[in-house]
């Protein structure tokens with residue numbers, strides 16, 4: 001378990017900077033009982049120049065707003081102010097390489113009725129750049145992603161992560177590193193906390209939007225493909241199509257770009273080091289620390 005906070009840790013809570021250890025959670029919170037909250041997962045990095053830089057800060061806080069509005073959670077925050085508050089949380093805690101977790105939640109309310117106010121907290125803890133060379137052994141999950149007719153799947157809602165937790169725990173219990181979930185039509189959707197790409201014959205593919213979280217890293221990978229003039233296509237595809245790929249990877253803020261060794265025990269035949277995917281991984285790792 002990561003060391004999320006200690007007695008000195010400072011968090012942002014409703015406009016103030018306070019000690020994490022002094023804060024209280026209302027146990028009658030509608031968010032706690034029903035998973036009715038939205039959040040973000042952001043990273044900051046110590047850049048090549050030594051500065052601390054939050055990667056895609058605006059994109060993340062814009063998505064937080066969309067998530068809150070999608071779920072009818074009160075949200076009256078200004079993105080620029082929240083970015084400034086986040087930099088202060090990092091500075092107050094002496095953090096450069098960090099994971100940042102903004103969370104919008106509501107207070108006591110056991111009904112299903114709308115709330116007139118909400119809380120916003122920003123927490124951060126140390127997290128070094130990952131980009132491991134160890135390739136992942138992935139299992140197709142027995143769980144599907146939530147049906148977009150039942151959930152607003154483009155929102156990063158807390159309750160959706162019960163699905164992620166079940167899928168991830170199932171894969172790990174079976175000896176795999178992580179799960180791959182399909183959508184309600186049986187097409188490849190995403191991982192419990194990351195989007196997916198595969199590479200075949202010099203071209204990249206990723207699931208179309210609609211049944212997945214529109215990942216900010218996914219968008220960054222699409223930009224990288226454009227910058228490197230790599231052909232890329234968004235489409236719906238099956239697990240069988242993925243079995244025949246040259247390479248595949250997960251991408252997400254926490255996961256960054258991480259290659260797969262195998263899917264359901266079937267290895268990807270191309271050597272990761274010789275793939276376009278690896279080139280994308282390297283470009284991403286240079287981008288986050290502004291190493292041109």
Ligand code: PMP
Pocket residue numbers: 041164190191192193194195213214215216217218251252253254
């Ligand atoms: N899908 C899911 C379900 C996720 O939780 C995440 C992580 N936020 C992603 C995809 C990747 O999104 P991002 O690149 O914005 O971190």
